[in-house]
Amino acid sequence: xxxxxxxxxxxxxxxxxxxxxxxxxxxxxxxxxxxxxxxxxxxxxxxxxxxxxxxxxxxxxxxxxxxxxxxxxxxxxxxxxxxxxxxxxxxxxxxxxxxxxxxxxxxxxxxxxxxxxxxxxxxxxxxxxxxxxxxxxxxxxxxxxxxxxxxxxxxxxxxxxxxxxxxxxxxxxxxxxxxxxxxxx
Numbered sequence: 793x794x795x796x797x798x799x800x801x802x803x804x805x806x807x808x809x810x811x812x813x814x815x816x817x818x819x820x821x822x823x824x825x826x827x828x829x830x831x832x833x834x835x836x837x838x839x840x841x842x843x844x845x846x847x848x849x850x851x852x853x854x855x856x857x858x859x860x861x862x863x864x865x866x867x868x869x870x871x872x873x874x875x876x877x878x879x880x881x882x883x884x885x886x887x888x889x890x891x892x893x894x895x896x897x898x899x900x901x902x903x904x905x906x907x908x909x910x911x912x913x914x915x916x917x918x919x920x921x922x923x924x925x926x927x928x929x930x931x932x933x934x935x936x937x938x939x940x941x942x943x944x945x946x947x948x949x950x951x952x953x954x955x956x957x958x959x960x961x962x963x964x965x966x967x968x969x970x971x972x973x974x975x976x977x
Contacts, residue, residue, distance in 0.1 A: 907962035910971050
């Protein structure tokens with residue numbers, strides 16, 4: 793069997809790995825892990841390098857050195873703390889700071905109250921000479937005959953007439969409204 797340089801290199805790497813495995817045993821005080829075992833491992837790797845240049849029968853074993861190495865490998869225990877560190881991940885992500893709180897905006901003031909639209913329609917008016925004018929107003933099917941100074945349903949008061957409109961005051965808010973007379977007097 794012809795040994796190539798590649799085969800020799802692979803044998804040397806395998807021997808170095810074997811030495812590393814033996815040297816990194818569980819603890820130094822265990823029996824068989826003293827300097828003599830390391831020396832045997834060094835001799836085994838040196839023998840492997842020396843034997844790699846000679847043809848070798850695959851069926852033969854190296855004797856007690858190989859069985860001692862296998863026995864040490866079977867007793868080897870892994871450290872429970874080191875196992876998770878084999879594939880430890882490191883993250884450099886830094887979360888951005890939270891956004892600043894929104895500034896306080898005071899709610900707008902509620903709109904000023906307004907009077908509801910006038911529920912009345914002018915049906916007409918009647919003026920007797922020497923007497924005040926009577927205005928006829930309708931709301932739905934009811935007819936009101938009012939004069940200046942009258943109050944309708946304790947909600948509206950009749951204040952007078954100006955520029956062709958009747959002046960009514962919405963009493964709860966004291967807001968004056970105008971009701972067009974439509975050219976009748």
